[in-house]
Amino acid sequence: MTTAKPASDTASAASPAKAPPRERLxxxxxxxxxREGVGVGxxxxxxxxxxxxxxxYQLFAGKDEIIAASLERRAPVLSAFLLPPPDEPASPRERMLYVFRRLEEVAQDPGYRGCPYVSTLVELKDPEHPASVVALRHKGGLxxxxRAEAERxxxxxxxxxxxxxxxxYDGAATRAGTGAxxxxxxxxxxxxALMDAAGVGE
Incomplete structure (x- = not known):
């Protein structure tokens, strides 16, 4: 039987003050x-x-660098959620559909705000911005x-x-994220339907 920690101890252990300043930022x-967009001051x-x-400013050159680092830091978690495990024994069609099943699942959350990469690109409107470079690279990864599964x-x-x-994907994520x-x-x-038209069967 596990004994629960006192509330004060639990709060202290979970306090963000325990994390290094860079991680807290x-x-x-x-x-x-x-929640509010990259325009937050x-x-x-x-x-x-x-x-x-x-x-x-001792940790980052400025907010632009923080936006880029924040996106980069989230990438492994987002990819692990969105993409099927590499060793999963499924057909290429099922592996591609897996992405859309995950999107449909997360889009049901009332707090869903769409794809963070697309949202960042739309807000910044600057493909040369450090965060845009990160976002474009990860969108390219999807x-x-x-493409690899379509070839297979x-x-x-x-x-x-x-x-x-x-x-x-981007259109569905954006419309679901905006509540439209x-x-x-x-x-x-x-x-x-697109896979059917392209000749990708089961």
Whole structure:
């Protein structure tokens, strides 16, 4: 039988003050940028992280670098959630549909705000911004996954199918994240129809 810690001990152990300032800044950035956008000021960011602006500038060149580092830090977690395990014994079609099932699943969360990479790109409107470079690289990784699976699945034009599926993913994530659309299987069905048209069967 496990004995629960006293509330004060538990709160102390979970306190973000226990984390190094850099980690606290990146944690706060991930939360604030997703909820309010990357336009959040450095004062609000430092306040949320419990870190002084002086300390922030000792760790990062500025907010642009924090946005980029926050996106980079989230990438492994997002990829692990979104993509099927590499050793999963499934057909290329099922591996591609896995991505859309995960999207449909997470989009049901009332707090879902869409793809953080797309949101960042739209807000910044600058492909040369350090965070845009990170976002574009990771969006390219999703397209590369689709293309590789499309090739394995015998698609007539794997590059085209990869672009189409990426477009559906980004559009569905954006509309669900803004509350403009309930997916309810729509993204999954659209992806399946594109695969049918490309000749990717079961």
């Amino acid at each position: 990146l944690d706060a950035a991930a939360e604030l940028f997703e 450095t004062d609000a960011l430092c306040r949320a992280a419990g870190v002084s602006k002086r300390s922030m 397209a590369a996954f689709f 699945g015998g698609a007539a034009d794997p590059a085209l199918l990869a672009r189409q599926l990426t477009l559906v 659309e309930r997916l309810d299987g729509l993204a999954l069905a659209t992806a399946g």
